[in-house]
Amino acid sequence: MAQYDVIVIGSGPGGYVAAIRCAQLGLKTACVEGRETLGGTCLNVGCIPSKALLHASHMLHEAEHNFAAMGLKGKSPSVDWNQMKSYKQDSIDANTKGIEFLFKKNKIDWLKGWGSIPAAGKVKVGDDVHEAKNIIVATGSEVSTLPGIEVDQKVVVDSTGALDLPKVPKKMVVIGAGVIGLELGSVYARLGSEVHVIEYLDAITPGMDAEVQRTFQKLLTKQGLSFTMGAAVQKVEATKTKAKVTYKLNKDDSEATIDADVVLVATGRKPFTDGLGLEALGVEMSPRGQIKTDGHYATNVKGIYAIGDAIDGPMLAHKAEDEGMACAEGLAGQKPHVNYDVIPGVIYTHPEVGSVGATEEQLKESGRAYKVGKFSFMGNGRAKANFAADGFVKILADKDTDRILGAHIIGPMAGDLLHEVCVAMEFGAAAEDLARTCHAHPTYSEAVREAALACGDGPIHS
Structure with missing residues (x-):
């Protein structure tokens, strides 16, 4: 022993x-x-x-x-x-x-x-x-799958099965608009699949900043993904090669069906x-x-x-x-x-989505007085040159002390850009501390500095 x-x-x-x-x-x-x-x-x-x-x-x-x-x-x-x-x-x-x-x-x-x-x-x-x-x-x-839905890893798959499909499906239905569903849905949409996402709630990526949610859904729709929001999946009927998904709209209890070659169940873990x-x-x-x-x-x-x-x-x-x-x-x-207040989250689609700390909705709910510094990647020279100008950086800071309370980025390399904000938050930095830190030009990271400047007297390139 x-x-x-x-x-x-x-x-x-x-x-x-x-x-x-x-x-x-x-x-x-x-x-x-x-x-x-x-x-x-x-x-x-x-x-x-x-x-x-x-x-x-x-x-x-x-x-x-x-x-x-x-x-x-x-x-x-x-x-x-x-x-x-x-x-x-x-x-x-x-x-x-x-x-x-x-x-x-x-x-x-x-x-x-x-x-x-x-x-x-x-x-x-x-x-x-x-x-x-x-x-x-x-x-x-x-x-974590839905009750009554059998995952066979052939026609009805979870995230594991979706990583090893025998071929790229012509049509895929994704149940759940969280991180896993959107990342894998994005993969297959780029590879030529017609991807349709069904989500129970009225917004994608539950818990994220609402402005990021809206922008993210618009960009994914532009890339070819389609969405049915506020819908509860009732059943999935699968044959050897096809599946039929029945769902009910929350707003009026009306039922509808959609066919697919593959159904990805991405309802969490x-x-x-x-x-x-x-x-x-x-x-x-x-x-x-x-x-x-x-x-x-x-x-x-x-x-x-x-x-x-x-x-x-x-x-x-x-x-x-x-x-x-x-x-x-x-x-x-x-x-x-x-420090559980500085645990970043990233979605690795294109553009990427990164967030850390509080959202605007959370700050409003808590009654915290705050200010918003926002900068669009359209004003970033590197992003425009690289066809990556979609999205923005948003920094939330305490209205009185200027201490950074959260950051939300949708855009190129968002998951990497986010971490200078994480370090700043770990040291209790103010938005002005980021704004006064020299950032190399031309880099995507300049957008973070500009958002920090927007918490003060205003950004330069907007």
Whole structure:
């Protein structure tokens, strides 16, 4: 029976980061993973493969729509779908093998198999039971489907199935206008599919800044996606090659149907804790199936901790990573802290969408006095030269102190541009601090500075 200081269950972004940080801090560490490769959902069937397809399909879009205007003449490229999937798999392999290398470098034992916790301080993997002073549950999340809809991964697929379709469908219906549905819908629209999105709410990307939501939907519609908003899907009838989706409009209860070659169910995710034995141990759970933890990621059972998608909070890989590091550092006797007010969110379509901190709607609801600094990418020289002038940067700052409260960007490289605002917020910066920071010209980042200037005396190029 092996004995460890820490056993981490799950090797996704939260789990592998927690394991590496534990090992770096001198704790004897093992990580349990039942997949053939490390990296969890994110690296294997989530973040990495979807970004590979988004990148490839965006290159196709550029070739079809912008190359000729730049003087790049020639026949438009054709899509070799199997080769594109091979490229996607190469991206997955490079990343998962990288995690395996890091485990070896940091002397972390990979316990291959699915883990359970028969008792506090014990982890069972296969027929073997290992002892650990501390156990970190980092089992992530799984797809949450609609009642009565059967996902066969052929005609009716979830995000995993959508990444590996045998061919590009002529017509795809996406149920759910959240991040996953819009990213994968965007991929197939660029590849030639007719994509129709059905959303229960009246706005896409629930929880985001309303102005960003409206602009984003207009741009996606311009790219060929169509939307039915405020509609509840009633059923999906599938044959071997087709599907019929029946939905009801919330405003008048009228029913309608739409046919598709493939239906993507993208209605969110839920914590994955099956088979761990948490109920028998008496680990407290929330009504939503999340593991309850305190401010140090400890459950009510001594020696058992939990992080990432398995606990409360946004289901984001980087949130799980931060929690993994903080949990590990806490076990090593440090005093870590995660600032949940500065957790960025990004949608990797084109244009990208990035947000951090409060939205205008949240500030209004809380009664906070605020000001808005906004700048359009139409005023950014680099964006105009690169056919990327759609969208804007919006910075929200306290009306009296000028302290940055949130930022919302829709435009080129939004996910990267957002992080200077994240750093500024972490240091409690004012919008003026960003506005007085010299930004290289010509860069997209100048739009961030201009939005910060707009919180004061006004931007220069607007």
